[in-house]
Amino acid sequence: MNREVPGKCPLCNGEIKVTEIQCNKCGIVIQGQFDLCKFCRLNEQQKYFVEVFIKNRGNIKEIEKELGISYPTVRNKLDDVISDLGHTVKKSTVNQKEILEKLKEGEISKEEALKLLKG
Numbered sequence: 001m002n003r004e005v006p007g008k009c010p011l012c013n014g015e016i017k018v019t020e021i022q023c024n025k026c027g028i029v030i031q032g033q034f035d036l037c038k039f040c041r042l043n044e045q046q047k048y049f050v051e052v053f054i055k056n057r058g059n060i061k062e063i064e065k066e067l068g069i070s071y072p073t074v075r076n077k078l079d080d081v082i083s084d085l086g087h088t089v090k091k092s093t094v095n096q097k098e099i100l101e102k103l104k105e106g107e108i109s110k111e112e113a114l115k116l117l118k119g
Contacts, residue, residue, distance in 0.1 A: 007040040016040075038085045046084060049077050061107040071108040072116065 009016055018034040042050065049067070056062040063074050079089045096117060103113040 005036060005040065007036060007042060041084055041086075042081060046077075046081050050081060053078070059107075060102075061105075071102070071112045 005018060006016060008014065016036055018036065020029060020031050021034065022029045039047070039050070052063055052066055056066065060071060060074050063069075064071060067074070069077075082089050099108070099113050099116045102108045103110065108116070
């Protein structure tokens with residue numbers, strides 16, 4: 001059974017520190033205080049989203065298809081990941097030109113474009 005180190009404390013949701021690591025090959029044990037990588041902070045759903053995002057090379061249309069979600073939902077999930085990685089999410093205002101370009105390229109449907117244009 002493959003178990004991962006939790007990114008947050010299951011009791012209080014606090015930061016986790018790893019205090020011991022061991023090599024599977026030679027058995028050496030190293031003790032200390034080790035920080036987890038940024039991606040370890042993500043929950044399982046966020047890790048899956050990032051995997052799908054990378055697999056589809058950031059193509060929103062393909063991500064929508066694979067996950068069965070809309071363009072705004074993809075953007076919201078991406079904003080959540082960006083935030084949990086410790087970065088500031090810039091809330092964008094409605095950019096009509098960008099929305100129309102995405103519609104033209106087939107990345108979003110007419111209904112989604114109308115929703116986005118209405119705000």
